[in-house]
Each structure stands twice: as structure tokens, then as C-alpha cells.
Amino acid sequence: MKIKIRDCRNTLLLLMLPLLTGCGNQWGWYVVNPSTEQGRGNLKFLIGGLGNTILLSVCALLISVVLGLLVALPGLSENRWLRWFNRVYVELVRAVPLLVLLLWVYYGLPIAAGISINVFWAGVIALALSDSAFEAEIFRAGIQSIAKGQTEAARTIGLNYRDTMRFVILPQAIRRILPPLGNQLVYMLKISSLVSIIGMQELTRRANELVVTEYRPLEIYTILVIEYLILILIVSQGVRWLERKMGSDERG
Amino acid sequence: MSETNQTVAAIEMVDVCKWFGDFQALKDVNLRVDTSEKVVICGPSGSGKSTAIRCINRLERHESGQISVDGINLTDDKSSVAAIRAEVGMVFQQFNLFPHLTVIENLTLGPIRARGMSESAARNLAESYLERVRIPEQAEKYPGQLSGGQQQRVAIARSLCMEPKILLFDEPTSALDPEMIAEVLEVMAELADSGMTMIVVTHEMGFARKVADTMVFMDHGRVVESAPPEQFFSNPRTDRCQEFLSQILSH
Ligand SMILES: Nc1ncnc2c1ncn2[C@@H]1O[C@H](COP(=O)(O)OP(=O)(O)O)[C@@H](O)[C@H]1O
């Protein structure tokens, strides 16, 4: 773990070195120079999108987890029609590009449903819907990996479907589901940059807006890359830690 | 025989058939088990023994014929399935304990959730049955920390906690190391003595001789032979059964 973090830091420093030195004139790092007021303001503005990126991703993940579970359970049923529903949902949702879904939810859904949706919730809904198909597959695989004997044992001691899921299957499945869920969060943090398209004030949108006023795309987008790198590396480390912890907890 | 026929059978299977796709796993199976009777089923692997007893508590659905337990007719109706499962316990070859729960939690889950018992009442009940299978000291351990023999005794105690009238055993000692078989059979023999109605699928013929009221031999999805143990072992009617017994007993 210690070595990993030092590796990451060194990689980042190496990346930045040629940018900060070397290429003299073409670089205009003053736009984000923390020792000037303008630079400080710009940096603050850029980093100010971080909260929204995280909030958007976490909200979307939570909703997609619930949706995914609701879609996964019918997929495990003995009823053919319920399984059919699961397949159709997963295939359809996976077939729609996220950007298209996003535009449809933001511009189309308010007209179709006669409601108003702000950018944040449009982003959350689109991300959650699109991710729910993947979550459903993660849940289905996780639950299926719990031996059939566990369900049978639960049935023979009189547990109904709900209690069997709640007390026997899901607690065991969760160990296998959590690590892939963590990876979905990483994916979500990255893909949430798309929501900048409809005007959501997250990391990418902030960078775009600053570029328009400052005309320094190279420096500003470099900062954007670094922002995502740091965020993703931290979260990935967390996911690895979780994987190890879940693995070592396995009993029996 | 004539007097028992008038009372309601604990289990009655009449012309039961079961298919897996095109494959017919049970062919007109007829079996009657009276209250407190012990039936031991044997037969070659794949002959339908597991399928037959799994149909009794609806782990498998039979396609034709009738199954009734204590006078309750087993149908697609969920309430009949639930009523029958409340009376029938099952012990599996692979134990199927819940690995994420402690022994005592394994035992109290059913009583609390399915029978609506209070936690303390369920705990008392569980402790008394752990005593009965002689592992009261393992209550707080996880299944993975126990030997196979201990795990199977926990599984038996878990079934008993639902206070069933009938217990089904599907090769309960087949997954055990030889030195642990005796401790499980001993517990089962005690249960038999206590008057429990039991169907046991096993190849432990010493146990069968001692405990069984009726021996049943299955082959290719059919009940080929059904007789009291003395007659069954000394004078099997069919060649298939004779052959099977000579193979088993030579081990
Ligand atoms: N779920 C299933 N799907 C398809 N075939 C099955 C299934 N379960 C059992 N069978 C088949 O049914 C036959 C009887 O199986 P089983 O009752 O397990 O036999 P036994 O317990 O006597 O060894 C076997 O040929 C087996 O392959």
C-alpha cells in the first residue's frame, strides 16, 4: 500500500516535470499559479467542480444499485416471463449510448412526462439507468455464485423468499458484489464528465468554461487530467483495500 | 398392515412421475410411510433416490401422481407447500449450513423468522438441540471452524429446531471422512428411537439393519423392492437388488 502510493506520486511528478520546465514560452501556467490572485481564483473555480462530480457519481451509483437489484432478482426467477423481463431490460439499456440517454432524459423526458428536471437530476437519472444494467449483471452473477444448496436449506427451514434473500443469500453475495461495485464507482466518476454537455457544473464543465475565458486549453485541461487522476487513484486504492478485506473475511 | 392402512399415512406417494426435460427420473413411484416408521432407501447412483425425497418437500416438482404428507395434499398451491415444509425437515449430503452465521444463528434463524419465536425462546430451543447432538460448546463458532461430522450434527439440530414430524436424510454421511460417520449415525439412531418418522437415503447397511422398519431399493427411477430388513437382506427378490447388495456389503 505504502509503495503503491509513492509510485503514484512519483508518476504524477514525472508527468508534470516536462510541463513545468522545458517548453518555456508556449506555457502559460500563470492561469493557475496559486501565488497570484487570478491563479488562485481559477484553481478554486476548477476544483469547485469536484464536489459535484463526486455527488453526481455517488447518487447515480446508489440509485443504479437499487435498480440493478430490482432487475437482477427477476432474472434469477424460475418464471420465464420474469427472466425475459430481465434480459430485455439489460439488453435494451446496454444498447443505448450514455450520451444519447443523457440528452433524451434532459431534453425529452420533461416534455414526455410533463415534469421539469434540473441538470443534476437529469445527470443522475441517465447515469443510474445506464449503469443499472451492469449492476444487474453483477448482482445476478454474485447471487448465482451462492450455491443452490443454500436456498434449499433456507426453504426447508421454512424461510420465505424475502427472508431467504435477506438473511441467507444477500449477506453472502455482498462479499462478491462489493469489489465489482467499487469498480463501477470508478467508472462512474470518469463517465460523469459527459454530464458537462448539458451544463452540469462538475470538473469537466468548469474546465471548459475557464478555457473559454482564459484561452489556455493546454494548462487547464492538463490540470483537469491531473484532477481526475488523483481522484481515480485514491478511489481505486480504496477498492483494492476493500477487495483484500472481503477476501480475508471469507469464512467456511 | 391392515390396521395402519386406515390411519392417515405420514407420507404417501402414489404413481409419482418426474421428468428432467426428456429424461424420466421417477417412474410411477409408490411409497407409504407411517407415523414413526423408518424407511431406508438405497440403490445405485442416479436411480432417483434424491429426486424421490426432494419431491416430498417440493425441492423438485413432480409432474404426475400424488404426494400427501400427514393428509395434506401437495399441489402447486403455495400454502400446501408451506404447510408440508413446516412438518418436514431435511438433512443434506453437503450439510448446507449458512457459512456467514454462527452455529447458534444457523439454528435460531428458522424458529425466529418462520415460526415467529422470540430470540430468547429460540436460543433456548437451539441450545437444547445442540445438547442433543452433543456439541453445545460449539454454539458461537462458524460452520467453517467445525469438522464435517460436527457440521452435519449442527445441520440435524437445525432441522430439529423447526420441530418437524418427519425428517428426510439425503446421504447424510457420504461427504464425511470415515472416522466421523459413526458420530452422525449415532445421533440419527437416537432420533429414530425417539419415534421420529424418517426416510433415510444411505448406503450404510449396518445402520439400515439396525434402524429400518422398511428397506426400499430403487433402480432407474422405480421402486424395485420394498420389504422389512430381515427379508430384504436375506432374501432379495430381484437380481438387480441382489447384485447391488452384494456389491455394497462386500465393501
Ligand atoms: N436438476 C436436474 N436436472 C437434470 N437431471 C437431473 C437433475 N437432478 C437429477 N437429475 C437426473 O435424475 C436422475 C436421478 O438423480 P438423483 O435423484 O439425484 O439420483 P440418486 O440420488 O439416486 O443418485 C439422474 O440420472 C440425474 O442425472
Ligand SMILES: [Mg+2]
Ligand atoms: Mg442422490
